[in-house]
Amino acid sequence: MWVWFAKLGSPKWFYELSTKWLPWLVVATVVVIGTATVWALLFLPPDYQQGYTSRILVVHVAVAGTSLAFFPLMAVAGTITLVWKMKLADMVAKNAAALGAWFSFITLATGSIWGSVSWGTWWEWSDSRLVSMLFQFFLLLGVVSLRSALEESDKAAKACALLSIVGCINVVVIKYSVEWWNTLHQPASPVSIESGSANGPEFWIATALMILGVYLFLSLSLILSTRNEILMRERRSLWVQELMSTEK
Amino acid sequence: MDLLNAIQFESWAEFVDMGGYAFNVWAVYGLFVVFIAVNIIVPLQRRKTLLRDLRRRQNIDAQVALNRQSASVAGAVDNAVNDSVAETAKVVGTGQNAQQGETS
Numbered sequence: 177m178w179v180w181f182a183k184l185g186s187p188k189w190f191y192e193l194s195t196k197w198l199p200w201l202v203v204a205t206v207v208v209i210g211t212a213t214v215w216a217l218l219f220l221p222p223d224y225q226q227g228y229t230s231r232i233l234v235v236h237v238a239v240a241g242t243s244l245a246f247f248p249l250m251a252v253a254g255t256i257t258l259v260w261k262m263k264l265a266d267m268v269a270k271n272a273a274a275l276g277a278w279f280s281f282i283t284l285a286t287g288s289i290w291g292s293v294s295w296g297t298w299w300e301w302s303d304s305r306l307v308s309m310l311f312q313f314f315l316l317l318g319v320v321s322l323r324s325a326l327e328e329s330d331k332a333a334k335a336c337a338l339l340s341i342v343g344c345i346n347v348v349v350i351k352y353s354v355e356w357w358n359t360l361h362q363p364a365s366p367v368s369i370e371s372g373s374a375n376g377p378e379f380w381i382a383t384a385l386m387i388l389g390v391y392l393f394l395s396l397s398l399i400l401s402t403r404n405e406i407l408m409r410e411r412r413s414l415w416v417q418e419l420m421s422t423e424k
Numbered sequence: 425m426d427l428l429n430a431i432q433f434e435s436w437a438e439f440v441d442m443g444g445y446a447f448n449v450w451a452v453y454g455l456f457v458v459f460i461a462v463n464i465i466v467p468l469q470r471r472k473t474l475l476r477d478l479r480r481r482q483n484i485d486a487q488v489a490l491n492r493q494s495a496s497v498a499g500a501v502d503n504a505v506n507d508s509v510a511e512t513a514k515v516v517g518t519g520q521n522a523q524q525g526e527t528s
Contacts, residue, residue, distance in 0.1 A: 213453070222432065228444075228445055228449060229442075235456045275463060282459045286455060289451050290448065393460055397467065400468065400471070408474060
């Protein structure tokens with residue numbers, strides 16, 4: 177178990193394994209997101225209240241739900257950094273923060289575009305779901321700038337790890353905000369097996385597929401940037417030096 | 425075919441119109457595409473420049489080591505190394521361009 181754990185933390189091992197798996201990940205991401213997008217745009221029947229704007233929710237729900245994974249992910253990576261000082265965990269955490277900010281921004285933008293039709297407003301300061309998601313966006317930007325503000329990389333890693341763990345509180349707030357304070361943002365519709373209902377199979381299967389696709393994309397983007405981080409930080413090691421002369 | 429019948433639109437124009445919400449629906453899907461493209465292309469570009477820079481650095485280091493060896497024989501280590509670093513940077517730079525020209 178510990179041998180496996182130590183191996184997992186080795187940047188070289190991660191780099192070589194990801195080289196093998198990357199093509200498959202790319203294929204899976206393209207197929208799943210492609211299928212979900214075509215399904216949502218062409219086949220989704222119009223919602224009895226929202227009409228064709230329910231197509232927006234397939235993207236919005238998938239990106240929003242996935243954006244909640246960033247703080248827990250960074251908190252786990254941060255804990256590993258703090259306790260075991262594993263280099264790889266910190267590299268993942270560093271790149272996750274910026275990607276998470278992107279996810280939060282897209283969540284806010286797509287939600288706004290949907291709300292402008294369904295709620296008749298682009299933004300509502302009194303809605304807890306909207307404001308807590310905006311807060312997550314700023315928190316993630318905060319983690320990114322904290323990292324670049326601290327010169328010493330060891331100190332920066334520790335500070336970011338702590339902020340990531342604390343930031344998980346906000347994820348809980350986002351999740352339950354629609355139940356605790358009910359203003360504008362509706363709670364999730366219960367999944368239904370009845371065709372044609374608010375969250376019937378046509379809608380939730382397309383959304384579930386999109387969620388899977390967005391998670392695959394998240395992994396792909398994160399792996400690509402982590403590989404860059406590995407090359408940068410391990411540039412003096414023998415294996416990277418050798419890799420330079422063989423790989424194109 | 426069942427699949428074709430399941431398509432919600434009768435015509436291309438109807439598909440584009442999205443029941444009158446063309447702007448909202450297409451803006452969201454457009455954003456989605458840009459979001460995915462940026463977060464894949466940026467790390468790929470970064471990899472390209474990183475590999476180039478690391479390789480250049482590697483070549484310079486190798487040259488410096490070589491020059492240091494020969495310079496230490498002459499007994500003028502520091503000056504020679506400093507001069508040669510600048511010199512190698514130029515040589516390596518042009519040398520790489522020439523190599524790229526050959527392969528591409």
